[in-house]
Amino acid sequence: MTFEPPFILAIDQGTTSSRAILFDAVARPVAQHAIEIRQIYPANGWVEHDAEEIWQTTLACCRVATKGIDPKDILAIGITNQRETAVLWDRKTGVPLHNAIVWQDRRTADRCRALKDAGHEAKVSATTGLLLDPYFSGTKVEWLLDHIPGARARAERGEIAFGTIDSWLVYKLTGGKLHATDVTNASRTLFLNLKTLAWDDEMLRLLNVPRAILPEVRDSAGDYGETVPDLLGRAIPIRGIAGDQQAAAFGQACFNPGDVKSTYGTGCFALVNTGSTAPSSKNRLLATSAYRAKGQTAYAIEGSIFIAGAVVQWLRDALGVIRSAAEIEALAKTAKPAEGLYFVPAFTGLGAPYWDPDARGAIVGLTRDMGAAEIARAALDSVCFQTRDLLEAMARDMRDAGLDAPKALKVDGGMVRNDWFCQRLADLTGLPVDRPQVTETTALGAAYLAGLSAGIFSDFSDIAKGWALDRRFTPETGRAVRDALYDGWMKAVGRVR
Numbered sequence: 001m002t003f004e005p006p007f008i009l010a011i012d013q014g015t016t017s018s019r020a021i022l023f024d025a026v027a028r029p030v031a032q033h034a035i036e037i038r039q040i041y042p043a044n045g046w047v048e049h050d051a052e053e054i055w056q057t058t059l060a061c062c063r064v065a066t067k068g069i070d071p072k073d074i075l076a077i078g079i080t081n082q083r084e085t086a087v088l089w090d091r092k093t094g095v096p097l098h099n100a101i102v103w104q105d106r107r108t109a110d111r112c113r114a115l116k117d118a119g120h121e122a123k124v125s126a127t128t129g130l131l132l133d134p135y136f137s138g139t140k141v142e143w144l145l146d147h148i149p150g151a152r153a154r155a156e157r158g159e160i161a162f163g164t165i166d167s168w169l170v171y172k173l174t175g176g177k178l179h180a181t182d183v184t185n186a187s188r189t190l191f192l193n194l195k196t197l198a199w200d201d202e203m204l205r206l207l208n209v210p211r212a213i214l215p216e217v218r219d220s221a222g223d224y225g226e227t228v229p230d231l232l233g234r235a236i237p238i239r240g241i242a243g244d245q246q247a248a249a250f251g252q253a254c255f256n257p258g259d260v261k262s263t264y265g266t267g268c269f270a271l272v273n274t275g276s277t278a279p280s281s282k283n284r285l286l287a288t289s290a291y292r293a294k295g296q297t298a299y300a301i302e303g304s305i306f307i308a309g310a311v312v313q314w315l316r317d318a319l320g321v322i323r324s325a326a327e328i329e330a331l332a333k334t335a336k337p338a339e340g341l342y343f344v345p346a347f348t349g350l351g352a353p354y355w356d357p358d359a360r361g362a363i364v365g366l367t368r369d370m371g372a373a374e375i376a377r378a379a380l381d382s383v384c385f386q387t388r389d390l391l392e393a394m395a396r397d398m399r400d401a402g403l404d405a406p407k408a409l410k411v412d413g414g415m416v417r418n419d420w421f422c423q424r425l426a427d428l429t430g431l432p433v434d435r436p437q438v439t440e441t442t443a444l445g446a447a448y449l450a451g452l453s454a455g456i457f458s459d460f461s462d463i464a465k466g467w468a469l470d471r472r473f474t475p476e477t478g479r480a481v482r483d484a485l486y487d488g489w490m491k492a493v494g495r496v497r
Contacts, residue, residue, distance in 0.1 A: 010079075012081075079169055155209075191203050240450035305390065308415060335374045416435050428486070434472050
């Protein structure tokens with residue numbers, strides 16, 4: 001296959017790895033490289049990353065993915081990232097003040113509970129579209145300012161910068177010249193007014209966070225400066241940013257109200273486009289910015305599951321029942337019927353629609369004749385059942401908004417390369433599951449945004465025509481069986497709450 005310039009470099013900085021993928025002018029992947037990053041667990045329920053390691057692995061991936069390519073042929077860079085992870089750094093030196101606090105981290109659960117008990121959640125939800133949960137950046141930033149000696153005073157003087165991972169990478173790539181974020185990442189902080197898409201002073205006062213540390217909010221397809229020339233051979237424009245789930249929806253061409261996608265990475269995130277008006281959820285899902293590009297603003301309702309692919313990692317790293325994630329499909333296929341066996345992977349609490357930070361994982365219904373294969377299948381089933389949790393809540397919100405309930409589910413992420421999992425997902429949700437030819441749609445979405453801003457793609461329809469189906473998985477399990485299995489899941493969830 002021959003690839004013709006110009007190229008777009010997509011940076012996909014995720015929870016477990018940093019990745020760079022080089023795409024050609026028709027969005028075909030040319031080259032890529034990924035490096036795993038360390039997971040740091042200082043205490044029960046705490047999760048951190050080394051921000052400097054994130055930067056160095058990202059840069060290394062970019063250099064490998066572009067090796068042998070003339071830098072003049074790379075027209076633009078797009079960035080997508082794990083979203084709610086919070087970093088504070090010194091504005092002058094660029095040195096992080098502390099490890100990044102990861103989106104999975106639950107250390108601020110008590111603070112969120114206190115804010116709820118004080119009656120603030122309704123206002124927070126109405127303003128930001130979010131709920132009071134440790135998942136979001138806001139209480140993480142407050143914790144950092146309160147626990148790093150001198151940080152709060154320095155923040156008030158404007159000496160410290162806060163950013164989600166996109167802002168951190170832009171700062172490093174531009175040599176400290178730009179401190180900015182896009183609307184999608186900003187909408188996950190608890191600081192952004194979802195209707196105005198501007199920082200909200202009332203939210204900042206509630207969380208004791210000074211405005212001086214915040215980045216500038218820009219469009220998802222827009223100008224984010226250019227790289228320091230010696231990093232990648234020349235100064236390359238940065239032209240697109242979106243949080244990972246919004247980028248995946250963009251890569252799946254979810255441009256119309258009612259379009260739904262679900263991404264299976266470390267966690268699982270289902271997102272439905274709700275159009276140009278900021279929505280609200282009555283079913284404990286999240287309202288969020290989907291993108292702002294080419295003069296168009298789109299919103300979405302999202303459901304977030306904290307543990308999806310991470311349960312496969314746990315089976316590999318903690319139990320040792322598989323040597324690699326790819327082995328789980330073969331193992332699950334060998335499982336005997338194990339009625340009543342449920343795996344609730346609430347390692348860091350339960351996300352939507354439960355939002356229970358104190359829930360913890362459990363395997364329910366074990367009998368003597370069950371083993372590694374049955375547990376592996378129950379682990380994969382847990383991701384399917386959690387997806388149904390989201391889809392049912394989402395369907396109710398969509399009906400309230402005058403939209404049809406989902407008729408099919410576009411999927412992406414590492415887990416969907418597993419055919420058995422995709423079929424099981426269709427069987428346990430009752431929806432056809434559509435897998436695209438390019439399953440790395442998160443990086444693809446970042447490339448599309450950068451290409452849209454740089455003029456490689458003319459408009460949204462130009463992007464949409466590039467979406468191609470690899471395979472549709474249709475449900476083979478009857479509704480009565482499916483509902484009975486789901487009823488058992490609901491009882492198992494009740495046991496851990």
